[in-house]
Amino acid sequence: MQDEALFPLLSAMAAVYAAEPREEAGRTARLLVEQGPMHLGDRYPNDAVLAEMAAALDASDHPALAAIRAGLHLMPWGDNPVAAQVGAAGDVYVVCTLMGPDGPIPSDDLRMGLFWQRPGTYYPLHAHDADETYVILAGDAEWTAGDDTRLRGAGEAIHHPSLMPHAFHAGDRGFLALWRWSGDVNTHSYTLLPDPKAAVAA
C-alpha cells in the first residue's frame, strides 16, 4: 500500500514544476503524478541531518512545504547520481533522486529530486551537460549561475543551461531545493571546476 503521505508529496512537487514555463518541466510534473511509485526507495538513516533540515523548513512558508515535511522520511536521502565525481566536495550536501533512468520514477531523459545543503557550507563551481532548474523551498544561499552571483531564497527558481558553471554558499540555515535535469542527462559530464572561492570557504 502506498504511504498516505506519498501522493500529496508528489503532487506538491508537481505543482512547483507546473509553474515553470518549460516543456520539460511540464513533463516532469506529469510523470510525478502519473507514474508515482508505491515507494521511493530506502530511507536515509541520518536523523541528525533530517533534524537540521526540519529546522530550516520550519522557517519557510513555501506552499509545497507542508506535504514535503510530512514526506521527508519517505525519501531516499543519500542517493547522489554524481557521487563518483564529486568526492569530498559532496560532504556538504545530501541528495535524493526521485526520477531518472534508474528510477524510482523511471525516465530516460529527465532526472529530478531534492537537494539539501548544510548551513554555512560552500559547494564549489561545477557544470554538466544537462539543463538544470533548482527551486529553493527553504533557506537561502549566495548563488552563482554563470556570471550572476546574488542571494537567492525560498520560492526562487534558478535555471542553468547546459554547461553553465554554478556554485552555492548556503546561508545560516542551509537550504532545501528541488533540482531537475533535462536534455542530455548523463552523469559522466559532471565536473568540478577550478574555483578560487573554494579554498577560502573550506
Ligand SMILES: [Fe+2]
Ligand atoms: Fe547542477
